[in-house]
Amino acid sequence: MSSQYYTIRQEDTSSLPQSQAKLLSISWAQYSEEWNSSLHTHNHAELFFVVGGQGSFQLQDRQFSVSSRDLVVINAGVPHAELSQSGSPMEYIVLGVDSLEVLASACGYVQSHFYTGWDEIASCLRLMLQEVRGSQPGHQYICQHLLEVILLRLLRRDDLVLTAPYADRRSSRECDLVRRYIDDHFKENLTLDQLAALAHINKYYLVHTFRKEYGISPISYQISRRIQESRMLLTSTDFNLSQIAQILGFSSLSYFSQSFRRLEGMSPMEYRKRNRPAAK
Incomplete structure (x- = not known):
């Protein structure tokens, strides 16, 4: 018989952004003929996970391409619109998150691509969708904890710096x-x-x-x-x-x-x- 035992070292997580971030919404979208997206803003951050196809994001002063396994984080108050490429319909899952921002340029967004670790993130997203669609007792708590798992995964990346908005953090x-x-x-x-x-x-x-x-x-x-x-x-x-x-x-x-x-x-x-x- 063989076994492995690991002791979990406890750390103070009160200063980490995922401890303040609150999941407000989760949605799934895929391009269709009825797709109609115009520049709009939110009073919270949005995390777009592109799970299929190709498209682009339009901001007030620039447009950039996205494809499968891309993550786009849009800070609160940043005008944006999602556009799909007709030959390769874009599909994405977006999380609306309060008390969170990404450190970015004046444009207020960051784009990142997953070369590793995508499957784990995608599993969390699928489970979140399953929970919110089923609306079983406690689904909101499961979704919130899954958000915290996703944010902790993102914090390990060198190309993303997530934090709580200035007014909400020490x-x-x-x-x-x-x-x-x-x-x-x-x-x-x-x-x-x-x-x-x-x-x-x-x-x-x-x-x-x-x-x-x-x-x-x-x-x-x-x-x-x-x-x-x-x-x-x-x-x-x-x-x-x-x-x-x-x-x-x-x-x-x-x-x-x-x-x-x-x-x-x-x-x-x-x-x-x-x-x-x-x-x-």
Whole structure:
């Protein structure tokens, strides 16, 4: 006989965003001739999980393509519309979540692709739909706990930083100032000394509090913002890799390629080939 025993180490989860996030709605949609989506907003965040087909999202000042296994997080108050590609009808599951936001650019959204871990997320989503459709006693509690499982899974990703909205969290003003500065200047050659001076705190304290607040260091957050922007440049422009690396402030092409592979699980060129719309 063989057996395995694991002790579960207890941690304080009160500061994690999933402990404040509340599931407001869950819906499933698939393209049909009656599909009619126009720009609209919500007073809560939405998490779109694309489970099939292809399409795009329209924001006020930009449009970007999505496909199966993509996640799009739209913050509260951001105008958006979902559009399907007629030859490959888009299907998605969307969660409406209160007291949650994704740290993003001024556009207020983040797009991420699942190269690993998709099946576990999809299983949770299917179970949520099953529970809400059955409306058995306690289904709302099961759905809420499944949301927390999904958010904990998302928190492990390097390309997503989820938090509670500023008004609802015990946030460090210094960390919020630094994060917003990085959002506006992520293409520049920022240093910890520069960021610490901006916030008038010690750089070691900045790293500690920023990581505690957002689950990532300031410099790693800057790199993730650059990689987020690079995905758009790879799919919507003809810039070569060296040009993209230079535009985004990477010191070399190799550093850009290494950072991209670490966060995306593939090379920039492979990402471009997979996600670039086919020429007509």
